[in-house]
Amino acid sequence: MALLEVNNITKSFGGLCALRDFSIEVEKGEIVALIGPNGAGKTTAFNVISGYYHPDSGKVIFNQKDISNLRPDQICSFGLARTFQIARPFQGISVLDNIMVGAYAHTNNNKVAYENAMGILHFLKMDGIKDQMASRLPIASRKRLEIARALATEPSMILLDEAMAGLRPSETDEAIEIVRKISEKGIAVLLVEHVMKVVMSLAERVLVLHHGELIATGKPEDIVKNPQVIEAYLGESNVTS
Amino acid sequence: MGNMSTHSINNQNKLIQFLFGTWERTQLSISAGLLLLMVFSPLVIKSPYYIGVITLACLYAFIGISWNIISGFCGQLLIAHIIFIGLGGYTTIVLLNNYGISPWIGIPIGGFVSGIAGVVVALITVRYGLKLDYFALFTIALLVALRTLFLKWEFVGGAVGMYLRQETPSLNRMIFISKLPYLYIACSLLLFGIIIQYLTYKSKFGKYFIAIREDETAAAALGVNLTKYKTLAVMIGTALAGLGGGFYIIYVTYIDPTGIFNLGFNAEMVMASPIIGGLGSLVGPILGALVNKPIAEIIRANLAEARSGITMIVYGIFLISAVLFLPRGLAGLIQTLYYRWFHGITSTHQEGE
Numbered sequence: 016m017a018l019l020e021v022n023n024i025t026k027s028f029g030g031l032c033a034l035r036d037f038s039i040e041v042e043k044g045e046i047v048a049l050i051g052p053n054g055a056g057k058t059t060a061f062n063v064i065s066g067y068y069h070p071d072s073g074k075v076i077f078n079q080k081d082i083s084n085l086r087p088d089q090i091c092s093f094g095l096a097r098t099f100q101i102a103r104p105f106q107g108i109s110v111l112d113n114i115m116v117g118a119y120a121h122t123n124n125n126k127v128a129y130e131n132a133m134g135i136l137h138f139l140k141m142d143g144i145k146d147q148m149a150s151r152l153p154i155a156s157r158k159r160l161e162i163a164r165a166l167a168t169e170p171s172m173i174l175l176d177e178a179m180a181g182l183r184p185s186e187t188d189e190a191i192e193i194v195r196k197i198s199e200k201g202i203a204v205l206l207v208e209h210v211m212k213v214v215m216s217l218a219e220r221v222l223v224l225h226h227g228e229l230i231a232t233g234k235p236e237d238i239v240k241n242p243q244v245i246e247a248y249l250g251e252s253n254v255t256s
Numbered sequence: 257m258g259n260m261s262t263h264s265i266n267n268q269n270k271l272i273q274f275l276f277g278t279w280e281r282t283q284l285s286i287s288a289g290l291l292l293l294m295v296f297s298p299l300v301i302k303s304p305y306y307i308g309v310i311t312l313a314c315l316y317a318f319i320g321i322s323w324n325i326i327s328g329f330c331g332q333l334l335i336a337h338i339i340f341i342g343l344g345g346y347t348t349i350v351l352l353n354n355y356g357i358s359p360w361i362g363i364p365i366g367g368f369v370s371g372i373a374g375v376v377v378a379l380i381t382v383r384y385g386l387k388l389d390y391f392a393l394f395t396i397a398l399l400v401a402l403r404t405l406f407l408k409w410e411f412v413g414g415a416v417g418m419y420l421r422q423e424t425p426s427l428n429r430m431i432f433i434s435k436l437p438y439l440y441i442a443c444s445l446l447l448f449g450i451i452i453q454y455l456t457y458k459s460k461f462g463k464y465f466i467a468i469r470e471d472e473t474a475a476a477a478l479g480v481n482l483t484k485y486k487t488l489a490v491m492i493g494t495a496l497a498g499l500g501g502g503f504y505i506i507y508v509t510y511i512d513p514t515g516i517f518n519l520g521f522n523a524e525m526v527m528a529s530p531i532i533g534g535l536g537s538l539v540g541p542i543l544g545a546l547v548n549k550p551i552a553e554i555i556r557a558n559l560a561e562a563r564s565g566i567t568m569i570v571y572g573i574f575l576i577s578a579v580l581f582l583p584r585g586l587a588g589l590i591q592t593l594y595y596r597w598f599h600g601i602t603s604t605h606q607e608g609e
Contacts (some may be wrong), residue, residue: 087476088481099473104471105467105475106470107469107470117478164474
């Protein structure tokens with residue numbers, strides 16, 4: 016059994032069908048990338064999986080449990096965490112407190128939550144900024160805080176929604192390293208990404224969405240040669256460069 | 257000689273560190289200091305009138321704390337918070353007048369009743385997805401509805417309201433000749449409020465409240481059950497408000513629907529103190545109450561003879577200026593100063609933390 020199974024999800028908003036008959040599977044510890052042009056339905060897929068939208072039809076199975084109609088907080092407590100495309104830190108509190116909110120997902124004890132949060136801070140090399148107000152963080156740290164909070168909930172799978180958009184190349188490299196380390200811990204990663212460098216270097220499998228439908232799946236090196244994908248998303252220049 | 261003085265400086269540093277080491281500690285220290293000031297104020301202030309003002313300031317601080325937990329920590333705009341003060345007050349006085357139950361028991365029951373009412377309000381609003389201004393409007397509508405209900409409800413005195421029966425002073429009925437026992441009861445309430453507020457702030461659910469205030473969507477993604485924790489915040493705050501309401505009625509000896517279910521009074525009693533003091537901070541409601549209540553009282557004492565309504569205008573101008581010039585309240589001002597000066601000096605001692 017795969018860790019996450021999305022079976023034939025359809026989701027419409029009024030007359031617009033954002034996802035049509037969408038199915039994916041993610042195994043334990045796997046890194047899978049979801050790519051596609053703007054408006055392809057990637058974020059909708061994330062929102063359906065993480066409980067922010069309920070599917071019109073189809074099922075989301077996580078860890079052999081049907082989570083299609085659960086609330087986001089319930090899904091989080093089952094071990095499926097997510098980040099947001101636009102980082103949403105809790106502005107008015109410190110980085111440490113932000114992470115502690117995540118760490119309370121599986122404990123009521125202040126000390127345990129504190130120690131878990133400190134562990135995450137250390138794991139992501141954020142020790143130096145733990146007392147800073149989240150509102151003062153630059154974009155790269157915000158994105159990292161987003162990942163840190165999600166990790167603090169002790170997930171077995173994490174959904175990363177463009178965790179590397181807007182980063183400088185050196186920061187992107189660091190972020191890639193982080194995702195790799197997360198995966199080494201046995202946490203499955205499903206990422207939405209536009210930066211092809213990230214997709215190519217991380218993903219074991221790539222899924223391509225276009226107009227709410229999967230048009231291709233496969234290894235990254237095969238995907239970039241797929242004519243349908245090139246036409247829909249990548250464009251010639253991106254592949255050759 | 258060096259030895260002795262280093263030793264005492266060390267001790268002094270430790271004390272400063274203990275009291276003002278972090279902003280949180282500093283807020284607690286200021287709260288405790290202000291509370292002690294009120295407890296010992298009768299040593300200097302003899303006039304019963306001024307003792308009365310201090311007692312009410314103390315009560316306003318307590319009620320401010322109750323609102324601060326809901327609106328300051330959790331970000332839920334429960335505008336018509338005075339509903340729960342009214343419910344607590346009515347419960348206490350009905351129990352006393354109609355059933356002869358002592359306020360010492362009646363006030364906690366008032367808190368309990370308000371807490372239950374708070375849970376009902378929270379569940380209804382969350383169930384129908386009322387947020388922010390819609391939630392605020394719902395509570396205002398409820399206030400108007402309750403005022404009408406209580407005006408018609410003869411069992412609780414209808415439009416006339418209910419008076420505390422003046423009987424011989426007794427500890428059991430919480431009736432005293434001197435003003436001092438009231439002051440001490442108000443101070444005990446405030447101490448209780450400060451402790452509850454601090455424990456809430458430090459606990460898991462306190463962190464969750466703040467997460468909900470900052471960003472509901474992100475909080476849900478981190479496992480925060482929004483319904484549960486919003487309801488909990490409202491329950492804690494409204495239960496405290498009920499306690500405050502019970503004591504308020506015993507102290508002023510009178511309650512009527514138009515007086516208590518009243519948005520103007522709500523602004524003065526509930527909202528002004530935390531807003532002037534700094535909404536969401538630990539010390540804000542107390543600082544604010546100590547400014548708010550005396551100023552409201554001074555305005556009333558000096559301008560009541562003039563044209564009717566002028567007191568409200570002057571008080572309104574005062575509130576507007578407070579919001580305009582101190583958007584983060586007095587606590588925000590003190591926090592800025594604290595980080596700029598004091599923390600600069602002690603930051604070398606901070607490394608261990």
